[in-house]
Amino acid sequence: MSERRTQILDAAATLISERGFTSTSVDDVIKGAKLSGKSHFYHYFKSKEELGYEVLNRQFERFAERGLAILREPMIDPLERLSLFIDAVVALQSESGGRRGSPFGNLAAELADAHEGFRVRIEAVFERWASQIRSLLWEARPQLQDDVDAVRLSRFIIAALEGAVLMTRVKRDLSVLEGIAADLKRFIAMHVRDGAAMPTHRNLE
Amino acid sequence: MSERRTQILDAAATLISERGFTSTSVDDVIKGAKLSGKSHFYHYFKSKEELGYEVLNRQFERFAERGLAILREPMIDPLERLSLFIDAVVALQSESGGRRGSPFGNLAAELADAHEGFRVRIEAVFERWASQIRSLLWEARPQLQDDVDAVRLSRFIIAALEGAVLMTRVKRDLSVLEGIAADLKRFIAMHVRDGAAMPTHRNLE
DNA sequence: CGAAATTAGGACCGTATGGTCCTAATCGCA
DNA sequence: TGCGATTAGGACCATACGGTCCTAATTTCG
Numbered sequence: 001m002s003e004r005r006t007q008i009l010d011a012a013a014t015l016i017s018e019r020g021f022t023s024t025s026v027d028d029v030i031k032g033a034k035l036s037g038k039s040h041f042y043h044y045f046k047s048k049e050e051l052g053y054e055v056l057n058r059q060f061e062r063f064a065e066r067g068l069a070i071l072r073e074p075m076i077d078p079l080e081r082l083s084l085f086i087d088a089v090v091a092l093q094s095e096s097g098g099r100r101g102s103p104f105g106n107l108a109a110e111l112a113d114a115h116e117g118f119r120v121r122i123e124a125v126f127e128r129w130a131s132q133i134r135s136l137l138w139e140a141r142p143q144l145q146d147d148v149d150a151v152r153l154s155r156f157i158i159a160a161l162e163g164a165v166l167m168t169r170v171k172r173d174l175s176v177l178e179g180i181a182a183d184l185k186r187f188i189a190m191h192v193r194d195g196a197a198m199p200t201h202r203n204l205e
Numbered sequence: 206m207s208e209r210r211t212q213i214l215d216a217a218a219t220l221i222s223e224r225g226f227t228s229t230s231v232d233d234v235i236k237g238a239k240l241s242g243k244s245h246f247y248h249y250f251k252s253k254e255e256l257g258y259e260v261l262n263r264q265f266e267r268f269a270e271r272g273l274a275i276l277r278e279p280m281i282d283p284l285e286r287l288s289l290f291i292d293a294v295v296a297l298q299s300e301s302g303g304r305r306g307s308p309f310g311n312l313a314a315e316l317a318d319a320h321e322g323f324r325v326r327i328e329a330v331f332e333r334w335a336s337q338i339r340s341l342l343w344e345a346r347p348q349l350q351d352d353v354d355a356v357r358l359s360r361f362i363i364a365a366l367e368g369a370v371l372m373t374r375v376k377r378d379l380s381v382l383e384g385i386a387a388d389l390k391r392f393i394a395m396h397v398r399d400g401a402a403m404p405t406h407r408n409l410e
Numbered sequence: 411c412g413a414a415a416t417t418a419g420g421a422c423c424g425t426a427t428g429g430t431c432c433t434a435a436t437c438g439c440a
Numbered sequence: 441t442g443c444g445a446t447t448a449g450g451a452c453c454a455t456a457c458g459g460t461c462c463t464a465a466t467t468t469c470g
Contacts, residue, residue, distance in 0.1 A: 166371075
């Protein structure tokens with residue numbers, strides 16, 4: 001992957017997460033990536049749409065590395081991992097100072113109804129995310145109550161986090177996300193088997 | 206309020222909730238409301254922005270009448286009301302066949318970072334919504350545990366619902382929302398005082 | 411009736427959009 | 441040395457955007 005390409009993708013990612021896909025023009029991206037002109041851009045991408053798809057992919061990869069990876073840490077108790085993952089989402093959001101939503105939630109709200117190509121790709125992103133959580137819940141099965149529905153619980157976690165990021169952005173107040181994250185942990189703890197010991201009690205309580 | 210005006214507002218509300226504010230052009234609204242031309246439109250609204258504000262207001266009023274009103278029903282137990290309200294959100298979403306998100310969540314994701322005027326108005330909407338839930342929780346105080354934080358819980362409920370609507374739209378599957386709504390009720394039930402009887406057990410369990 | 415509000419319809423403007431095409435300079439590398 | 445990939449930069453295009461202005465017909469209502 002050429003350096004210029006990633007430069008363009010990075011600039012586009014920033015712009016899209018700030019203004020949305022539709023409101024980000026190709027000329028904006030060119031300016032942001034300091035390209036010489038349109039032909040320079042179209043040398044690397046065949047259309048703005050394709051750029052958008054690649055940006056989404058990279059955002060997910062980045063999230064997979066910096067967020068979802070925690071869900072697979074082999075040396076940590078699964079439920080503790082889940083709690084650390086929630087912390088990581090809060091931390092990632094803090095980086096942008098509470099501004100800027102989840103890149104997935106943003107694109108979802110903007111394009112889910114209007115653009116089938118994006119909708120399908122965003123759906124795939126959420127599915128991969130949910131699947132990671134499901135695996136973790138499966139692993140934590142001995143500590144969980146028998147009737148825990150991993151599919152439903154994983155969806156609930158994602159929805160709560162996405163909704164929390166959205167509200168945090170609207171209120172411009174990070175403590176909104178922190179509060180919801182804490183409540184979400186309590187909700188998860190609700191599914192723990194009575195006899196099972198809670199991991200470290202640092203994060204889930 | 207003249208009939209034409211509401212006609213324009215209704216057409217705009219539909220278009221905006223389908224394609225977002227930015228992607229809805231004044232010409233689209235004119236077509237949708239069957240106006241004769243631009244001057245006809247600008248006879249009623251001084252700008253597209255102002256139209257957007259009024260649409261948002263109307264969406265909230267509609268939501269207040271068809272949704273939030275349930276939270277204030279005087280003859281029903283407060284927690285039961287909360288449960289019925291969640292059902293109402295699901296029902297409202299069903300009307301659009303799972304498509305179309307919350308008009309607030311949509312605008313929030315699209316404009317919260319980009320347009321301060323909208324951000325402030327959307328924040329006010331969420332605040333009024335949260336305040337209704339807080340009142341209800343205050344009313345339900347005797348049935349709730351002492352340490353229930355009404356501010357936090359109300360935010361959690363809204364975030365979960367907004368996130369749920371978003372995911373439902375992406376997956377084009379209403380059962381996602383139904384599942385999250387059910388889990389949300391269980392989370393609320395978690396805050397009920399041990400001794401207190403659950404209302405009808407029909408909705409909260 | 412007559413004035414005011416509403417409807418109708420079109421011309422126009424400056425700006426921005428995604429995208430194409432073309433020429434020429436520079437670069438890495440075999 | 442020479443070839444292909446990259447960089448540079450500009451002209452151009454059809455379309456769309458929000459918004460203004462103007463004229464004239466029609467309706468509403470005191």
